[in-house]
Amino acid sequence: MDIAHTVDSLPALGSTVMDENVTPLKPTVAAVLPGGGARGAYEVGALSVLLPALEERGERVSVWCGTSVGAINAAAFASLNDRPAAEQTEMAIKLWTRMRKQDVVSPLVGIGGLRTMARAVTHTLGLPGLGVASILDPSPMAQSINRWINWSALEANIQSEEVKAACVVATSVTTGEPVAFVASKRRQPQLVDDQIRYVQTRLTGEHVRASAAIPLLFPTVEITAPRGARGHYADGGTRLNSPIKPAIQLGAERVIVIGFEPFNAVGSKPLPPRNPNLADVASNILDGLLVDQVAQDLRRMAMINSFFVEDAISGTMRSPRAYRLARGQAPYRPISYALVAPQRRGEIGRLAQDVFKRRYGGLRGLRDPDYLVISRALGGDTRARGELLSFLLFDPEFTRELIELGRRDAARWLRRHPRFWCRDASHDLSVGEVDRESLKEQDALDEFRSNRHRH
Numbered sequence: 328m329d330i331a332h333t334v335d336s337l338p339a340l341g342s343t344v345m346d347e348n349v350t351p352l353k354p355t356v357a358a359v360l361p362g363g364g365a366r367g368a369y370e371v372g373a374l375s376v377l378l379p380a381l382e383e384r385g386e387r388v389s390v391w392c393g394t395s396v397g398a399i400n401a402a403a404f405a406s407l408n409d410r411p412a413a414e415q416t417e418m419a420i421k422l423w424t425r426m427r428k429q430d431v432v433s434p435l436v437g438i439g440g441l442r443t444m445a446r447a448v449t450h451t452l453g454l455p456g457l458g459v460a461s462i463l464d465p466s467p468m469a470q471s472i473n474r475w476i477n478w479s480a481l482e483a484n485i486q487s488e489e490v491k492a493a494c495v496v497a498t499s500v501t502t503g504e505p506v507a508f509v510a511s512k513r514r515q516p517q518l519v520d521d522q523i524r525y526v527q528t529r530l531t532g533e534h535v536r537a538s539a540a541i542p543l544l545f546p547t548v549e550i551t552a553p554r555g556a557r558g559h560y561a562d563g564g565t566r567l568n569s570p571i572k573p574a575i576q577l578g579a580e581r582v583i584v585i586g587f588e589p590f591n592a593v594g595s596k597p598l599p600p601r602n603p604n605l606a607d608v609a610s611n612i613l614d615g616l617l618v619d620q621v622a623q624d625l626r627r628m629a630m631i632n633s634f635f636v637e638d639a640i641s642g643t644m645r646s647p648r649a650y651r652l653a654r655g656q657a658p659y660r661p662i663s664y665a666l667v668a669p670q671r672r673g674e675i676g677r678l679a680q681d682v683f684k685r686r687y688g689g690l691r692g693l694r695d696p697d698y699l700v701i702s703r704a705l706g707g708d709t710r711a712r713g714e715l716l717s718f719l720l721f722d723p724e725f726t727r728e729l730i731e732l733g734r735r736d737a738a739r740w741l742r743r744h745p746r747f748w749c750r751d752a753s754h755d756l757s758v759g760e761v762d763r764e765s766l767k768e769q770d771a772l773d774e775f776r777s778n779r780h781r782h
Contacts, residue, residue, distance in 0.1 A: 358390070495538045
């Protein structure tokens with residue numbers, strides 16, 4: 328709820344107070360948008376409430392980070408960042424309410440389906456020509472992304488530093504590592520990280536499409552620039568669905584994180600009492616890759632806030648500071664956050680099921696044979712089918728319902744947090760009880776080990 332700074336940079340007690348005529352620097356705010364296919368409309372709904380509320384506080388998002396559909400939304404908002412918040416969100420909502428399935432994928436029934444089958448056959452036989460095999464053909468997305476995102480406006484916002492950084496995450500097929508493609512005017516310092524590779528570049532459609540290339544559903548995307556990062560890439564969500572860490576490493580002191588499932592700790596989901604079908608298996612894989620990571624990343628951030636950062640008087644705990652400095656990394660700093668997600672697990676999947684029944688149940692399925700085929704392939708009326716449909720249902724009614732759900736959940740956060748931001752892990756996230764005295768004893772031992780290792 329207070330301005331977050333790198334603790335080590337805070338003035339010591341008794342130091343000179345800043346001149347009252349000097350305007351204090353505003354904290355850097357990031358928006359972190361995960362992947363989830365058609366669920367991206369939920370992100371826009373949440374932002375339509377959060378961005379105007381943030382603007383009223385005299386703050387604006389200046390770091391946009393996204394993965395998969397979150398990368399599309401992040402780039403789109405970054406291109407609109409010079410506009411008032413209400414105008415940004417109005418244009419984003421208009422984009423999503425006009426979006427149709429044919430803007431994203433070719434039809435399964437008809438020529439598109441034949442092309443998909445041909446790709447699968449040529450891939451199986453090792454023949455060149457038609458690209459990598461996938462269930463869906465996302466060739467319409469290439470033109471759509473260039474229509475949805477004004478790349479010249481995005482670059483202008485980067486150069487004017489209206490946007491400090493725009494970042495999309497994809498997964499290298501060659502190395503399996505997540506790669507963060509970052510657009511920023513200022514040359515980013517060499518970011519040292521064992522888990523993420525950072526590449527500074529001018530963002531284009533191929534970076535965003537690579538981030539959104541969901542394995543098996545979509546083929547990989549070849550990135551041609553910059554030269555040092557050329558290669559084939561798949562959905563960044565397979566390794567890093569919620570790019571909280573890149574946002575913080577790019578300078579964010581406050582983060583807005585939007586998720587599609589509750590952030591609090593949840594128990595394992597019971598297995599269905601029947602033999603699992605394709606939808607059950609695929610749903611569990613997507614949950615693990617694209618959903619559950621978000622809660623894990625947030626709980627880790629909350630633990631750092633609560634257990635390693637300490638406060639402005641005592642500073643950061645010594646061993647984490649020594650450990651990170653030894654690895655060339657900046658010390659931990661407290662991060663304020665705003666979190667928006669549905670209240671109940673599976674809520675978006677249930678919404679997708681309801682909309683699908685109303686729009687495509689029975690003979691109504693003939694209005695779009697593709698959805699009829701997808702529904703049959705996924706099995707009966709199950710929770711798993713609803714989860715998968717929520718990724719693929721680019722339907723105007725579902726879009727509107729998702730936007731409204733995102734708005735309601737964002738408004739709920741603001742009611743609970745009238746000052747917008749929070750840093751109290753016990754308020755929104757479950758991180759467990761910790762004996763701080765024992766932790767400090769362990770801290771001293773860890774510091775000794777760290778110093779010994781360095782010498």
